[in-house]
Amino acid sequence: MLISCQNLSKKYGNKLALNQVSLSLQAGAPIALVGPNGAGKTTLFSLLCGYILPSSGTLSILGHAPGSKALFGQVAALPQDAQLDPSLSIISQLSLFAQLQGYNAKQAKQESLRVLGLVDLVHVADQKPQSLSHGMSKRVSIAQALIGSPKIVLLDEPTAGLDPANAKAIRELVQQQSGHTTFIISSHNLDELEKLCDQVLYLDQGELGQSVSIQDELNDDYLTLSMQHCDAVLFDQVVSAIGGIKSVENKQSNEYVIHYDQTVAKQLEVTLFSLFEQHNWQYKALIKGRTLEDKLFS
Known part of the structure; x- marks a missing residue:
């Protein structure tokens, strides 16, 4: 100790x-x-x-x-x-x-x-x-x-x-x-x-x-996604519609916390990248888990 x-x-x-x-x-x-x-x-x-x-x-x-x-x-x-x-x-x-x-x-x-x-x-x-x-x-x-x-x-x-x-x-x-x-x-x-x-x-x-x-936190069912640019309303709609997604929260400008079911963990990132290409969206960072700020103050 x-x-x-x-x-x-x-x-x-x-x-x-x-x-x-x-x-x-x-x-x-x-x-x-x-x-x-x-x-x-x-x-x-x-x-x-x-x-x-x-x-x-x-x-x-x-x-x-x-x-x-x-x-x-x-x-x-x-x-x-x-x-x-x-x-x-x-x-x-x-x-x-x-x-x-x-x-x-x-x-x-x-x-x-x-x-x-x-x-x-x-x-x-x-x-x-x-x-x-x-x-x-x-x-x-x-x-x-x-x-x-x-x-x-x-x-x-x-x-x-x-x-x-x-x-x-x-x-x-x-x-x-x-x-x-x-x-x-x-x-x-x-x-x-x-x-x-x-x-x-x-x-x-x-x-x-x-x-x-x-x-x-690496074992938790969250992704933190920072976008370069995207339609915030449409982003929420299309990501929330993915099977196994529990919630999508827009924490601050162009930063989203996605809570998902473990059953879709292996395919989720591939699905997200496909959506980015489909809608011509660009992302800055995709992080496993939540940021320390979000964990402490959400």
């Missing part, structure tokens, strides 16, 4: 930031934590790191209390607003953090170069943070979180404000490291989380609202 909490609550004065949250998480694929601002995501991260104590309830990580000596080097976190020291070189800062984890000076430098290699930034090791772009600084911060190969890494908005190239590099890094590190990622970018994560936890007003498995 990676993380287990039962009836976890946290109060700040009269404000209840977390309310009776219970969950169990297994090690493995990245886990997403989503919810509106003020939902309690940062509070949950702070509790997991041992920065603060719960008001009530129980919480264990790898079988130990957060902040305990047994978890030293096993849990790392990257806050959204984390900043590098402008007066020190990148290698000096990372080496310092490595030494705080028990490495000697030589080992600390080697470990720092290793994690910089993971984010493809060994060439900036001797530079100071001011010379780096925002995306490069974020990647260095993620490298810092990977020092010592922790078993759990908490990332708060890891790609916020990044250009597409740097965001892609961070997603690829998370995927590469997921074989031995479980990432818990807080983000408002549902499209990105859908690419990275399997399990999605939804917090709202301090309460755990939903827990969705994207992998399980």
